[in-house]
Amino acid sequence: MSRPSVTRRTAIAGAVAATLAAGALPATSAGAAVPAGPNGWVTSTIARMTLEERVGQLFVQNVYGSDATTPDARNLPLYGVASPAEVVQKYHLGGVIYFAWTDSVQNPPQIAGLSNGLQTAALTQTSKVKVPLGISVDQEQGVVTRIGPPATQFPGSMALGAGRSTEDARTAAAITGQELRAMGINTDFAPVSDVNVNPLNPVIGTRSFSSNPQLAAEMVAAQVQGYQEDGKVSASAKHFPGHGDTATDSHVAFPIITHTREEWERLDAPPFKAAIAKGIDMIMTAHLSFPALDDSGNPATLSKPILTDLLRNELGYKGIIITDALNMQGVRDLYGDAEVAVRALEAGADQLLMTPAMDEAYAAVIGAVKSGRISQASLNAKVRRVLELKVERGIVANPMVDPAALDSVVGTADHLATADAVSNRTTTLVKNDDSVLPLATSGKNILVTGYGVTTTQILADGLTQAGAATTVNQTGTSPTDAQIASAVASAQGKDAVVVTTMKAWDTAVTDKRAGQQKLVKALQDTGIPVIVVATRDPYDIAYLPGTATYLATYSYSPVAIQAVAKVISGQVTPSGKLPVDIPTKDDPNTVLYPFGHGLGN
Structure with a gap:
């Protein structure tokens, strides 16, 4: 574990006192009791915390509302307060x-x-101790992005x-982390x-970064450093012991991973081991069975x-183990919500994420401590x-952020330019049988159709900037026969x-997705050159027979779509x-x- 020891950090109490003196936080008499060193602060704080306060530190919850003090009725059924x-x-x-x-994330x-x-x-709550919050978000970038523009976006x-490029991976994490921290996350x-x-x-x-454990491990390690x-x-490696080989979504069901122990060591473990070696602050658990x-x-x-x-003793992990969201069905099928909270802590978790029955779970954990079960x-x-x-x-020394400083950190010109440059290096040209690409777009009439109102428009805008005249006919993820006919006519x-x-x-999820396959075939049957752009999973090409030109972006993030427009028009060589x-x-x-295939550079 390479994470720096708390004993190497000093003057925490002085920093807190300075923050209070500056008026950023309401001063209280409890603050004066904080010992001078960080180790002393932690020990003293634990000693002065009530049982209820200590148990509260184990919970990380979602709250409804765009500001802290305005009542929001959606909090009432969950928490009894508004x-x-x-x-x-x-x-x-x-x-x-x-x-x-x-409504937590609207703008910086x-x-x-x-x-x-x-x-x-x-x-400022009535207490002998003053402990700031951990404030978290799932800003993975790509398909899981909670905070959109003007925050800098990456393709995932x-x-x-x-x-x-591990350098690009680290840079993406660094910029994402800097902007989150500026917003108080x-x-x-x-x-x-x-x-x-x-x-x-x-x-x-x-x-996921890859189906290759070594590449995934290298990228994970770089991003831990970046964050x-x-x-x-803090970064959080997820989802331990590995969620990569399942056809079941743990949000709605209970996956089972059938890997042997040897396969786990070879396939699933390397990225988590790499994260631990780089001093990852948190590891998130998976709601799945691994017999x-x-x-x-x-x-x-x-x-x-x-x-x-395995994680704590065998792998030697010393950081925080946090559960995945406890409102997911994959962890709720066997036990009630209160019992799940207690069992997760008994198993080795340190923090419980998003319990759906807070009063019951909170009381159950307190009761488990009083009874000696924990x-x-x-x-x-x-x-x-x-x-x-x-x-x-x-966080203890500087819990507050300066809203006036946001513009100098979030979505700066330098950050946006870096995101564009990184994205330009990610597009993969999988197939180009008829040498359609690069396309001389100047003066050409091009139809942009398929998935995504925003996606198709951004792509069309990029081609327009390259000199093409574009028409947009968006058909969504489940195009009907009428929509397909309209696209063919266009x-x-x-x-x-x-x-x-x-x-x-x-x-497998819905036969309506087959409409996308029918759309591509119908367009190919026109005899007009068709360029297929997979804006999420690269696997689509296996279900699109007859495709001659195929690009993978791995993301419908605007930066990824802008990059693919540049590839189509020849401004960027796909690498x-x-x-x-x-x-x-x-x-x-x-x-x-195969892994590693790609035309272009």
């Missing part, structure tokens, strides 16, 4: 997590204001894997450390053999890890057609290489395009 600040104070929360659907000034308001709530993990639940060895994986896919060393936010590691039938989140025996020593060890991390990440008289797909392979094998449609063991 404002986010009241939620924080009622349970002495250790952390909160932001989502767009909770609002996010910074919410962060400051929640920190004020944590630090698999795109970075296609680019093969100190924890990013990234990087995804799963190795996507199953092309039919419905929940990981392009969130923590450069961006100054080779624990044959009890319990999900890994509730498995002592996996979290304590020992005082175990509870204190978990709280110590949480508090030490808050010291190490500078193609008449055009010099070329660009059609975007999004998980066109995924007919990405497949970070996964693309198997044939009918046989997952037969490779259609």
